Structure formats: C-alpha cells, structure tokens
Amino acid sequence: MSVFSALVGQTHAVATLSAAAADAAAVLVGGPAGSMTHAWLLTGPPGSGRSIAARAFAAALQCPSGGCGTCPSCRTTLAGTHPDLEVLRTEALSIGVAEVRELVLGAARRPSRGRWQVVLVEDADRLTEPAANAALKAIEEPGERTVWLLCAPAPEDLLPTVRSRCRHVLLHTPPLADVAAHLVEHDGVDQAMAAFAARAAQGHIGRARRLALDEQARLRRSDVLRVPFAVARVSDAVMAAGALVESAGEEATAASAELDAAESAALGRALGEGSTGRGLPASARAALKDLERAQKTRATRLRRDALDRALTDLAALYRDVLAVQFGAEVTLTAEELRPQVRRLAEASTPESTLARIEAVLSARAAIEANVAPLLAVEALAVRLWDPASRSDDSAVTAPGALTSR
Amino acid sequence: MSERSPAGPALTLVLGPEQLLADRAVMARIAQARHADPAVEVHELDAATVAPGEVTAQCGPSLFATSVLVVVRGVAEAADEVSSELSRLATEVVDLDGVALVLVHRGGNRGRRLLEAVRGAGAQEVSCAELKYDSDKVRFVESEFRQAHRRASPEAVRALVDAVGSDLRELASACAQLICDTTGVVGADVVERYHSGRVEATGFKVSDAALEGRAGEALALLRHALATGVDPVPINASLGAGLRALAKVAGAGRGSPEQVARELGMAPFQVRKARAQAAGWTPHGVARAIEVVAWADAQIKGAGADPRYALERAVVTVAAARSGA
Numbered sequence: 048m049s050v051f052s053a054l055v056g057q058t059h060a061v062a063t064l065s066a067a068a069a070d071a072a073a074v075l076v077g078g079p080a081g082s083m084t085h086a087w088l089l090t091g092p093p094g095s096g097r098s099i100a101a102r103a104f105a106a107a108l109q110c111p112s113g114g115c116g117t118c119p120s121c122r123t124t125l126a127g128t129h130p131d132l133e134v135l136r137t138e139a140l141s142i143g144v145a146e147v148r149e150l151v152l153g154a155a156r157r158p159s160r161g162r163w164q165v166v167l168v169e170d171a172d173r174l175t176e177p178a179a180n181a182a183l184k185a186i187e188e189p190g191e192r193t194v195w196l197l198c199a200p201a202p203e204d205l206l207p208t209v210r211s212r213c214r215h216v217l218l219h220t221p222p223l224a225d226v227a228a229h230l231v232e233h234d235g236v237d238q239a240m241a242a243f244a245a246r247a248a249q250g251h252i253g254r255a256r257r258l259a260l261d262e263q264a265r266l267r268r269s270d271v272l273r274v275p276f277a278v279a280r281v282s283d284a285v286m287a288a289g290a291l292v293e294s295a296g297e298e299a300t301a302a303s304a305e306l307d308a309a310e311s312a313a314l315g316r317a318l319g320e321g322s323t324g325r326g327l328p329a330s331a332r333a334a335l336k337d338l339e340r341a342q343k344t345r346a347t348r349l350r351r352d353a354l355d356r357a358l359t360d361l362a363a364l365y366r367d368v369l370a371v372q373f374g375a376e377v378t379l380t381a382e383e384l385r386p387q388v389r390r391l392a393e394a395s396t397p398e399s400t401l402a403r404i405e406a407v408l409s410a411r412a413a414i415e416a417n418v419a420p421l422l423a424v425e426a427l428a429v430r431l432w433d434p435a436s437r438s439d440d441s442a443v444t445a446p447g448a449l450t451s452r
Numbered sequence: 453m454s455e456r457s458p459a460g461p462a463l464t465l466v467l468g469p470e471q472l473l474a475d476r477a478v479m480a481r482i483a484q485a486r487h488a489d490p491a492v493e494v495h496e497l498d499a500a501t502v503a504p505g506e507v508t509a510q511c512g513p514s515l516f517a518t519s520v521l522v523v524v525r526g527v528a529e530a531a532d533e534v535s536s537e538l539s540r541l542a543t544e545v546v547d548l549d550g551v552a553l554v555l556v557h558r559g560g561n562r563g564r565r566l567l568e569a570v571r572g573a574g575a576q577e578v579s580c581a582e583l584k585y586d587s588d589k590v591r592f593v594e595s596e597f598r599q600a601h602r603r604a605s606p607e608a609v610r611a612l613v614d615a616v617g618s619d620l621r622e623l624a625s626a627c628a629q630l631i632c633d634t635t636g637v638v639g640a641d642v643v644e645r646y647h648s649g650r651v652e653a654t655g656f657k658v659s660d661a662a663l664e665g666r667a668g669e670a671l672a673l674l675r676h677a678l679a680t681g682v683d684p685v686p687i688n689a690s691l692g693a694g695l696r697a698l699a700k701v702a703g704a705g706r707g708s709p710e711q712v713a714r715e716l717g718m719a720p721f722q723v724r725k726a727r728a729q730a731a732g733w734t735p736h737g738v739a740r741a742i743e744v745v746a747w748a749d750a751q752i753k754g755a756g757a758d759p760r761y762a763l764e765r766a767v768v769t770v771a772a773a774r775s776g777a
Contacts, residue, residue: 281735282703285696285742417753418746422692426746429739 050103050114050121054096055229055252056221060089063216064100068107068114071194075162084214086186086195088171090202091218094251097198098136098169100218105132105165108194120160129165131158136169139344140351144177151185154193164193171197172204179206187212220250223378230259246380249363254356267294271357272364272381275391275403275431284428291428292421295357299349307342314338354420355411358427362407364388365400372397402434460484461576462546464554467567468580472620474556477578478523481554485521493517499530504537511541511551519550527555528563539569546573583620589613592620596627597638604630604638611640615647618654653677655690658767663694663729667771674767684752684759691766692745694729699738701726737773744769 051061063082070081087104089097106124107114109131115121123129133153135146150166158164166189168174174182186195186209195213202210226245229252230236236244236259247268248255257264274291278284318331367379371392379385392400410427414420466477485492495510502524510522527538538555545553555570557563559581571577583589590609597604604612612630616622630638630646653676661670677687701723704712709723716723744766751762 280703281738282699284739285699286703289696289700413746413750416750416755418749419689419692421696422689422742422746422749425692425696426743429742433736433739 050106050110050116050125051100052116053099053103056225057096057100057218060100060216060218064104065107065114068104071108071163072113085189085193086197086213088197088199088202088205088210088213088215089218090199090204090215092220092250093200094248094253094255095218095220096252097200097218098167100216101167101169101196101198102127105129105167105194105196108163108165109160111162120162124165129160131160131162131164133164133166134169135167137173138348139173139341140348141173141175142168142170142178143175144181147174147178147181151182154185154195155190157190158192162192164190165196166193167196167198169198171209172199172201174205176206179209183208183212221252223250226250226252226255230255234260236260243383246378246382247360247363249359249380263298267298267357268360270294271360272384274361274428275364276387278428278432281429281432284432285425288421288425288428291357292354292424295353295420296350298353299346302353303342303346303349306345310338310342311335351414351420354414354424358407358411358414358424362404365404365407368392368395369397369400369404372400399434403431406430406434460488460552462548462552463542463570463573463575464552465567465570465575465577466554466556466580467559467577469559469582470580470620472624473580474558477580478525478554478556482521482523485519485552489517489519491517492519492521494521494523496523496525499524499527499534499538502530502534504531504533507534507537507541511545511548511553513550519552521552521554523554523556525556527557527566528560530563530566535563535566539566542570542573542575586613586617589617589620589623593623593627596624597631600631602631602638605640607640608638608643611643612647615643653680653682655682655687656694658687659690659694660725660729662691662767662770663698663774665732665771665774667768670767670771671764674763678760678763684763685749688745688748688752688763688766691770692742692749694726695738695742695745695770697722697726698730698733699742702730702733702738732774737775741770741773744773 049065051065054061067082067084067087070078070083074080074083087101089101089104091097091100102125103114106116106121109120109124109129110118111120112118116125120129124132127134133150135142135150137146150168154164154166156164168182182195183206185193186197189195197205197209197213199205202215223242223245226248227238227241230241230244231238234256240259241255244255244259247258258268271291271294274287277287314335318334320331363380364384367381367384367388368391370377370379371389372395379388381388406427410423413423413426460481464477464481466474466481468474482494485494493514493516497507497510499507507522507524511520514520524538527535530538541553542555545551555575557567583592590613593604593609593612597609612623612626616626626647630642634642653673655677658670658673658677661673674687678684697718700716700718701712704716707715709720709727712718713720713723718726748762748766750756752759756762
C-alpha cells in the first residue's frame with residue numbers, strides 16, 4: 048500500500064509527486080534531478096488534502112522503497128516525528144517571522160538519515176509578509192539535500208517572490224463519489240450517510256468525516272441552514288445573526304476548553320505548581336501567562352473557523368437555490384431540504400440569490416479582515432432579509448477588496 | 453471615626469475596586485494610628501510579592517516602637533501560602549498587643565476564602581465600591597464639598613460630573629481645585645469657567661445621539677470623544693450594540709420592559725431606552741444602518757486609510773437612516 052493511497056481523487060497530483068519521488072531516489076545515487084526540485088507548492092481547496100499530500104510526498108522521499116507506507120521511515124514521516132522532517136503549522140491566525148527564522152536554521156542542516164531534509168510549512172498562506180521574506184532566501188537556494196514543501200489554498204495566498212521559486216502542484220476538489228467511498232472504506236460509515244456527508248461538505252474530506260461521525264456537527268449544520276427561512280423581519284435577522292455567532296462560539300469553546308485544561312495542568316505540573324515553598328517564581332508565572340495567551344489566539348482562530356464553516360454551508364444553500372432557479376439538473380448540497388429550497392427559489396429571483404451569495408462571501412472576507420464577527424454576520428443577515436438594501440458602502444467589503452485573496 | 457481602642461480597630465478590611473477610596477481609607481487608618489501613638493511603626497507590603505512568613509515577621513513586636521500597623525495591599529493576588537498565612541494572622545491579630553492589620557482587597561472572586569476568614573474574624577470593613585452611576589458621582593461630589601465645609605449648587609455638581617466624571621481621581625482633584633480657588637457657594641458659572649466646553653463624550657453618548665437622529669450633536673460628540681483619546685473601535689461597537697438592541701426590542705412585541713428584558717437577555721433599562729429610540733425607525737433604515745456600521749468596522753480595522761472619516765460617515769448615515777433616507 049503506497050503512502051499516496053490516503054489521497055482521495057487526486058490521480059494527477061499523485062502521478063506528479065510519485066514521479067518526482069522516483070527521480071529523487073535516483074539523485075541520491077548520483078543520477079540526474081529529472082522532475083525533482085527543491086521547492087514545492089501544493090495548493091487546492093480546503094479539505095482536498097494538501098497537507099496529507101505533502102506528508103505523503105515527504106514519506107516517499109524518506110522511504111528507501113519510494114513510499115511503501117509500512118517502513119519506519121514512512122511511519123515516522125507521516126506521524127511528523129522523522130528526524131529529517133521539520134513541520135511548521137499554526138493554531139493561531141498567522142505565522143510570525145521569529146518562527147520562520149528558526150525553521151530556516153533547521154533547513155540548513157544535512158539530513159541525518161542520508162536522504163532528504165524536508166521542511167514542510169502546512170499553513171503557508173498564514174505566513175506574514177516579513178515571515179515569508181525571511182524564508183525567501185532559504186527557499187530559493189536551499190542546501191543540496193533540502194526540500195521545501197509549502198501548502199496553501201491558492202498560489203495567490205503567497206508572495207509572488209515565494210510563489211515563483213516553487214514548482215506548483217494543484218489538487219482538485221475530489222469527486223463526491225470518491226469522498227463517499229473513502230468514508231465507507233476508512234471510517235465504516237454506511238452508504239447513505241457517506242453520500243449525504245460528501246454532498247453536504249462539497250468535497251471537503253475532513254468536514255465530510257466530521258458530518259458523518261458527529262451528530263452535533265449535523266445538528267449545527269441544520270441550524271445554520273434554517274437561517275434563510277428565519278429572516279422575515281429585520282429584528283429576526285438580527286436575532287438569527289446572534290444565534291449563529293453564539294453557536295459557532297459554543298462549538299469553538301467546547302473544542303478549546305478541553306485542550307486548554309490539559310495543557311495548563313501539564314505545564315503547571317512541570318513548573319512545580321502545588322509544591323510547597325515561596326509559590327511560583329515570576330518566570331514560571333510568565334510561562335503560564337504565555338501559554339494562556341497562545342490558548343487565547345487559538346480560541347479566536349477556532350471561533351473564526353467555526354463561523355467560517357457555518358457561512359460556507361449558508362453559501363452552499365444559496366447555490367442550491369440558484370441551481371433550482373436556473374432549472375439545472377444537479378444534486379443539491381442540501382438534497383434533504385429540496386422542498387424548502389424550491390420554495391425559497393420560487394419566492395426570489397436569481398439576481399437576489401446572487402446578491403445573497405455575494406453577501407455571504409463578503410461577510411467571510413469582513414471577518415477575515417477582523418470585523419467584529421457579530422457585526423459582520425448582522426450585516427449579512429439584513430442583506431439576506433433584503434438583498435436590494437445593499438448600500439454603496441458595502442461594496443468596499445466585497446471579497447477581494449479587503450485582502451489580496 | 454470611632455476611637456474604640458487607642459490605636460483603632462485591630463483588623464481593618466478595605467474592600468472594593470475603587471483605588472482612590474481605598475487609598476483614602478488606608479491613609480485615614482494610618483492617620484488614626486498616628487494620632488493615638490505618634491511613634492507607631494507603619495509597614496506597607498504588597499501581597500503579590502511578599503515571601504511566606506514576611507507579614508508574620510512584620511507583625512512581631514518591634515524594638516523601637518510600642519505599636520505596629522501593618523498594611524497589606526493587593527491581598528487578592530496573594531499566593532496560596534501567603535493567603536493562608538493572612539487568614540491565620542487575621543484571627544490572631546486581635547490578641548496581639550499593640551498590633552493592627554489592614555488588608556486591602558480589590559473585590560471580585562479571587563481570594564474569596566481569605567475574605568471570608570477575615571470577615572469571620574470580625575474585621576471592620578470599609579467599602580470602596582465602584583461609582584458606576586452618575587447619581588453616585590453626584591453624591592460623591594456633594595460629600596467632597598461638605599467635608600470641606602463648602603456648598604455647591606446642584607447645577608454645579610451636575611456640570612462637574614458631566615465634565616470630569618469618568619475618572620474618580622480626576623473628579624476628586626477637580627473638587628479640591630474648586631474648593632481651594634474659590635470662595636462662597638460654588639455655582640454652575642464657576643464650574644463653567646474651569647471646565648468650559650468639556651463634555652465627557654463616550655461611545656454610548658455618540659451612539660445615543662446618532663440613533664435618536666441628532667446628526668449634528670452626534671458628530672460634535674464624536675469629535676470630542678476622538679479628541680480626548682477614545683479609541684474608534686469601541687465607539688463603533690457601541691453604535692452596533694445600540695442598533696442591535698433597537699432591532700431586537702422592536703421585534704419583541706409589547707410586553708413589559710422586565711418581561712422583554714428577560715426574553716432577550718438584556719437589562720430592563722436597556723429595553724426602555726431601546727424602545728424610546730426605536731420610534732421613527734423603519735426596517736430598511738435599520739438594515740442600512742447596520743450595514744454602514746459593519747462597513748465602518750472594516751475601515752477602522754485597516755481596510756480604510758482614515759478611521760475618523762469612516763466613523764463620521766457611519767454616524768451621519770445612521771442618523772439619516774432613522775428618517776428612512
């Protein structure tokens with residue numbers, strides 16, 4: 048079983064990467080570089096498996112038999128513990144220059160196992176501009192045996208200077224049938240549920256798995272999909288916005304509370320909390336404060352991610368409405384709500400549906416630009432209530448105007 | 453001030469977040485002790501940094517004085533050992549000859565257990581609660597003048613609270629200044645001379661003016677607030693909160709304010725205010741206002757070059773949206 052078998056519906060990318068891995072093996076015994084190069088950029092929509100692809104590629108580089116998936120090299124690489132693998136990912140909103148400088152130092156080492164020194168940046172889109180510039184030199188001319196793997200949703204998420212120094216591998220949104228089959232095979236989900244989850248997640252594998260396995264996630268999704276039917280008045284829209292933000296907050300709190308408690312307890316123990324004496328020294332308190340701060344940024348990120356998922360579901364529902372309005376013969380992402388979607392489609396025009404989709408997208412952009420989430424979702428809700436009320440001002444918050452994305 | 457024992461109460465608890473009042477209480481206690489015994493030894497300690505045992509050591513008999521007064525500040529921040537040491541001392545200090553202890557706690561939930569122990573030991577408690585409402589501040593100003601054996605007209609007191617009411621220290625020093633510099637009854641004209649044109653402009657005042665359609669006043673208040681260093685973000689947030697309350701209350705039906713407040717998770721006074729403000733608003737007006745506030749939020753947070761312009765535009769648009777424009 049090859050390491051690439053974990054990738055769903057990415058035949059093209061798998062072919063490129065395994066060819067490169069084969070050429071890389073040839074380089075080690077003095078052969079030509081062929082299709083192997085020192086910097087790779089893997090892009091694809093969220094959930095298409097960018098970091099899985101990157102790890103699989105790293106394993107294929109480290110494995111003597113080109114990514115068998117069973118040898119110690121493969122297993123440690125996939126787990127992120129291989130000595131010649133540096134992984135940079137973040138649970139915060141961005142990756143700062145300090146972290147990257149450290150990574151660049153590590154990237155200059157020769158591989159201890161004699162194959163490749165792999166540096167994997169899983170959230171390259173979250174590199175701040177100074178951070179990306181700090182990595183630029185190292186990406187352009189790394190050591191002889193160093194390989195950089197960068198993952199991002201789209202090439203445009205990176206500085207042009209960084210982008211131009213990488214070979215680009217594009218991952219597609221995996222076909223729904225492949226996602227469903229993957230769920231059935233790997234997670235033991237039954238056919239109907241797998242099909243529902245794949246459809247609802249629109250090819251996002253992690254999200255599909257979550258929907259298939261977690262009852263709470265399904266309930267939250269159906270709460271979100273009720274919003275378009277619950278904005279009969281402005282006051283309803285404001286209430287619905289409040290409920291949406293609150294439920295995203297609850298989801299994030301539940302996710303982070305458990306992590307936080309365990310981490311704080313572990314660090315407290317390590318620093319000697321609860322022992323007798325003068326109490327914690329000032330430096331230990333500072334370390335605990337640092338941890339608290341890191342946990343706070345993670346909580347912010349989790350809250351935003353949860354809200355972003357809700358907004359994605361909402362946009363998908365209006366995509367369904369639009370499909371019905373145009374009479375397109377496609378499966379709806381919310382197939383289970385077809386009668387309601389049809390009613391919504393009959394009660395509005397394609398123009399207003401498009402305006403509503405745009406409103407959802409601009410709310411996502413606004414939240415990313417640090418607008419208070421509640422305020423952004425309220426502005427979205429009143430536009431769902433009456434898409435014609437879109438003022439000239441909000442053109443400024445349209446996607447693309449705020450960020451380079 | 454009662455003089456129960458020569459050196460006053462053995463255990464005093466100064467409780468509450470208002471720093472100025474806490475400082476005054478501590479100073480009064482020290483003065484009282486000095487009055488009883490001019491040679492009293494005063495030790496001031498910070499509970500967050502003392503080592504365990506230090507407070508006990510200071511409470512011991514002194515070679516150079518017959519009485520000792522120990523003031524421990526910030527007992528809420530005390531480490532566990534120090535906290536239990538203080539609890540023990542609080543019960544023992546009554547029996548110690550010539551020793552008095554003053555504990556300063558900023559209120560809140562930290563150090564709850566210690567607080568209970570100190571109360572159980574029969575401490576004399578001085579409350580330093582925060583002065584939240586204007587009526588409290590008016591009472592504070594009145595008592596400042598009364599203690600100086602001076603009088604101020606009600607209008608003058610009102611004007612003073614409006615001008616410098618946001619910070620209690622500032623309010624106290626403004627009173628002190630008026631007491632020193634003027635003679636006779638302090639009238640509104642005197643306050644006007646000292647603090648003319650100065651209005652405490654908060655985000656809420658800006659938002660109230662805008663929501664009630666008074667564009668000119670809202671703009672003036674906004675300029676004031678920005679000029680006195682209020683951050684644009686909370687000003688815009690209070691516009692958003694005002695609109696939110698207004699929209700929710702408008703849709704909540706005709707129940708009593710208390711009932712509606714319970715349903716919406718707001719305070720009754722907020723419901724009353726939002727109801728009064730909701731008159732004159734159309735649904736489309738509310739929608740437009742919410743959108744412009746969201747736009748301004750993005751502008752303030754870096755999407756635009758000038759947060760002041762964004763805020764001014766939001767305020768003007770919100771005020772105009774009220775009449776359905």
